[in-house]
Amino acid sequence: MGRTNQKQAKDRHHEILEAAAKVITDRGLAETRISDIAERCGVSPGLILYYFESKDRLLVEALTAANDQFYLRLSRELRRTRSAREQLDRLVELSVPGLLPEYSFLEEWALWVEIWVLALRDPAMKKEHEVLNRRWRQSIADVIRHGRSTGEFPEGQDADELAVQVGALVDGLAIQVLMDSSDVTPEHMLRACQEACGKLLGFAVEPA
Amino acid sequence: MGRTNQKQAKDRHHEILEAAAKVITDRGLAETRISDIAERCGVSPGLILYYFESKDRLLVEALTAANDQFYLRLSRELRRTRSAREQLDRLVELSVPGLLPEYSFLEEWALWVEIWVLALRDPAMKKEHEVLNRRWRQSIADVIRHGRSTGEFPEGQDADELAVQVGALVDGLAIQVLMDSSDVTPEHMLRACQEACGKLLGFAVEPA
Numbered sequence: 001m002g003r004t005n006q007k008q009a010k011d012r013h014h015e016i017l018e019a020a021a022k023v024i025t026d027r028g029l030a031e032t033r034i035s036d037i038a039e040r041c042g043v044s045p046g047l048i049l050y051y052f053e054s055k056d057r058l059l060v061e062a063l064t065a066a067n068d069q070f071y072l073r074l075s076r077e078l079r080r081t082r083s084a085r086e087q088l089d090r091l092v093e094l095s096v097p098g099l100l101p102e103y104s105f106l107e108e109w110a111l112w113v114e115i116w117v118l119a120l121r122d123p124a125m126k127k128e129h130e131v132l133n134r135r136w137r138q139s140i141a142d143v144i145r146h147g148r149s150t151g152e153f154p155e156g157q158d159a160d161e162l163a164v165q166v167g168a169l170v171d172g173l174a175i176q177v178l179m180d181s182s183d184v185t186p187e188h189m190l191r192a193c194q195e196a197c198g199k200l201l202g203f204a205v206e207p208a
Numbered sequence: 209m210g211r212t213n214q215k216q217a218k219d220r221h222h223e224i225l226e227a228a229a230k231v232i233t234d235r236g237l238a239e240t241r242i243s244d245i246a247e248r249c250g251v252s253p254g255l256i257l258y259y260f261e262s263k264d265r266l267l268v269e270a271l272t273a274a275n276d277q278f279y280l281r282l283s284r285e286l287r288r289t290r291s292a293r294e295q296l297d298r299l300v301e302l303s304v305p306g307l308l309p310e311y312s313f314l315e316e317w318a319l320w321v322e323i324w325v326l327a328l329r330d331p332a333m334k335k336e337h338e339v340l341n342r343r344w345r346q347s348i349a350d351v352i353r354h355g356r357s358t359g360e361f362p363e364g365q366d367a368d369e370l371a372v373q374v375g376a377l378v379d380g381l382a383i384q385v386l387m388d389s390s391d392v393t394p395e396h397m398l399r400a401c402q403e404a405c406g407k408l409l410g411f412a413v414e415p416a
Contacts, residue, residue, distance in 0.1 A: 028325055030238035113324050117236055119387050120318050130388045157403070164392060165404045168380030175379055176372065179327050180338045184372060195365070196373045199407045 014065070015041045016048055021062040025110040029059055029117075056118060060128045063111040067132055070094065070108060074139065084147030085203065091143060092193045095170050097177045099186040109178055137163045144201060154202045162200060169196055222273070223249045224256055229270040233318040237267055237325075264326060268336045271319040275340055278302065278316060282347065292355030293411065299351060300401045303378050305385045307394040317386055345371045352409060362410045370408060377404055 019041035024032050034055060038045040052058040077090045093099060097109050115132075119125040141163035147153035173192060176184035184192075198205035227249040232240050242263060246253040260266040285298045301307055305317050323340075327333035349371035355361035381400060384392035392400075406413035 026329070028329060030325075110328050113321070113328060116321050116383060116387065117238075117325055120321060121234070121236060126387055130391065133384070133388060134391070161400065164381070164384070164396075165377065165400055168384060168400075169373065169377050169404075170380070171383055172376030172378070172380030173372075175324060176341070176376060179324065179334055180341060183338065183342070188372075192369065192373055192376075196377075196408060199410075200404060202407075 012043070012047075013051055016043065016051060017058075017062045017065045020058045021066055021107050021111060024059060024062065024114060025107045029055065029114045034058075056122075056125065059111065059114055059118070060125070063108070063115055064128075064132065066108040066111060067135070071135065071139070078143075082150070084143055084150055084152045087143045087146065088197060088201075089194065091139065092170065092197070093190060095174065096186045096189050096193070097174050099190060106178070109174055113175075113178075133167075137167050140166050147201070147203075152203065156202060165200055166197060169193065169200075220251070220255075221259055224251065224259060225266075225270045225273045228266045229274055229315050229319060232267060232270065232322060233315045237263065237322045242266075264330075264333065267319065267322055267326070268333070271316070271323055272336075272340065274316040274319060275343070279343065279347070286351075290358070292351055292358055292360045295351045295354065296405060296409075297402065299347065300378065300405070301398060303382065304394045304397050304401075305382050307398060314386070317382055321383075321386075341375075345375050348374050355409070355411075360411065364410060373408055374405060377401065377408075 016037065020032075020037050023036050023040055027036070032055065034045045034048050037058070038048050048058070052061060074091060074094055077094070078087050081087055081090070097106050115125060115129055119129045137160070141159045144153060144159040144162055144166075148155055148159070170193060173184065173189045177186055177189050195205050224245065228240075228245050231244050231248055235244070240263065242253045242256050245266070246256050256266070260269060282299060282302055285302070286295050289295055289298070305314050323333060323337055327337045345368065349367045352361060352367040352370055352374075356363055356367070378401060381392065381397045385394055385397050403413050
């Protein structure tokens with residue numbers, strides 16, 4: 001394949017994943033047909049199945065692509081500040097569904113919930129989830145270690161273990177926001193995360 | 209309807225919900241047909257639709273029934289102890305998927321994840337989720353208030369707000385256990401919850 005064809009194939013691949021993410025977010029995986037995605041990006045269903053063997057595979061690849069975007073953005077933001085407290089704030093802000101208008105994570109979160117349903121009973125999906133989830137915990141643990149090296153966070157409990165707790169807190173609060181934003185608004189989640197992170201990691205948070 | 213008929217109808221209703229919970233947990237909502245549930249409890253699909261108007265309705269009712277069992281058990285356990293620390297431990301233990309062999313919550317958790325998918329884009333499901341979720345937060349807040357009245361937990365942040373944080377932590381950790389029990393085992397979740405609750409609520413937890 002020539003370079004132009006390779007680029008075209010890569011663009012096409014990317015377009016299909018974007019369309020898949022949109023359709024799955026709008027309708028839910030159960031109500032999504034390969035033909036809906038094909039229609040949205042103007043290709044044949046056969047071409048989609050040529051790139052991705054199944055709807056489940058398409059979901060995994062779409063979530064991975066959305067997740068890559070998240071980490072690309074996160075690493076860019078984290079490079080801008082050396083303060084671990086600010087890095088942690090930024091990591092949390094980027095994770096709150098619908099907090100940042102210019103960068104909606106509703107789509108990525110919707111794909112996560114769909115993966116949870118599949119992974120409940122599919123070992124291959126469990127593996128896919130594990131890979132994505134370890135990256136999430138690793139990012140949190142890195143910020144914690146950085147904060148200890150700068151003296152912003154006290155030494156104490158194992159950073160990887162704390163990352164499990166912080167990661168779970170963010171996931172659990174995000175579900176609340178996605179489900180029921182009258183009880184837990186994005187701003188409420190942000191504040192709750194900051195306060196809880198202060199207590200879990202052992203630093204003082206200024207009153208709101 | 210005579211008393212015997214009413215009882216029969218109630219039993220039938222209950223049997224259908226139990227069968228629905230089992231089939232949805234095994235296959236996932238998307239792969240569940242009303243006829244699968246009908247077959248499992250030996251009734252006609254028509255009778256199921258007579259009691260429950262749709263598959264989604266059946267899911268909500270099945271989760272509500274499983275959730276009622278959880279609270280029945282929880283309130284029985286909480287009555288046995290006056291210590292808020294022990295009550296909190298018990299609340300957490302009962303929530304860890306697969307921790308207590310005699311009482312598996314895998315089923316209830318699987319139904320929760322299915323509700324999350326539906327509620328992402330269905331306002332009626334969001335409402336159903338809200339009702340169930342408020343009961344969960346209320347139970348946690350009640351234990352926190354009790355612990356303050358006994359002096360086991362220090363006064364401080366609003367109990368309802370802390371209940372949001374503790375509830376989110378339990379939900380987020382449960383997802384980890386359900387998805388990936390090699391990284392986060394039920395015992396790991398129990399310990400992580402106890403430690404994190406100690407920090408969030410301000411009491412000392414003995415080292416493992």
